[in-house]
Amino acid sequence: MAAVRDRERHLRRARRLRRAATAYRVARERLQKVYADGGRVVGSVAVRHTLITRSASGTPSPASRLVSPRGWGMSLYLTALFDAQSRRPAGARVRNTRPLSGTGTELGWTDLLPAAVPGADMLRQVQRALTALERVRLVELRRPGMPARYEQFTLLDESGGGLRGRTGYVIPHRVAAADGDLLRLPAAFFVHGWVHVLLPAEILVYLMILDLEQVHGTAGIYAADSVKADVYAISRDVYEHHRALTAYGLIDRLDDPHRRPDGKLAPRPRFGGPPHPLRFRSVRGGLDRDAHPSVTNALQTGW
Secondary structure, eight states: OHHHHHHHHHHHHHHHHHHTHHHHHHHHHHHHHHHHHTSOOOSEEEEEGGGTSOOTTOOOOTGGGGOOSSOOHHHHHHHHHHHHHHHSOTTOBOOOOOOSSOOSSSOOGGGGSOOOSOHHHHHHHHHHHHHHHHHTTSEEOOOTTSTTTTTTOEEOOTTOOOOTTOOOOBOOOGGGGGGTOEEEEETHHHHTTHHHHSOHHHHHHHHHHHHHHHHHOSSOBOOOHHHHHHTSOOOHHHHTTHHHHHHTTSEEEOOOTTBOTTSOBOOOOTTOOOOOOOOEEEOTTTTSSOHHHHHHHHHHHOO
């Protein structure tokens, strides 16, 4: 039965999170250090919405191609944007000098993700994440066979695609948000560890909701099937992660008398009107809690 399988999967994930609680805490504290030491206090990270929307030619978004239950690609890329914008002004071209593994004086990329596996395996996790990011053209690596292939990878902009040798990532000017070109992702998403704890599919649905709110306001938004598929390349299975985001307290599902508590349609009279679409709004302050216990407790309790 699907409900039983879902419940077992949630409990397994909760157990994995509990076992790695220290690793998640340390990674969260290191992101807080990056934020504090960067010298550029910002309330949000500016993300070009091309990360989550289809290209003009219809190619699925880079983020939709990073949806994997275990992959760290989405988290690593967003962390790289957070790191860059914490240290550099708008308009700056980013040159990645952070090592893969930390030194005595500098945090490495492996330090900015939760080390839930031993050190050498964690390095391989980051290398696999970078390989996934290169596949969707969000980073550029040295060619296969070259020494230190993954070191000082080139961060590329959110659009993905393009040829080798692109100019790299430039921090966007926030005034572009007025034109709908930028999504503002609160810094709390990083400093409270949500970037580590949420699954890639959960991150994608959350970013979609934030993106739609920037256009339509925060009174409650919905995504028609055509919008989910044609704009965000989000499948029905991925969209179902709205239930998890609601359980975590990141979004509210607005009450609808035509739907059951799980969001599914209730039986309607034969001649009733069309069903109302699911409507959501992000929870103000929802990110201002430690992600690890919030998600772990929700998974344990179930929904």
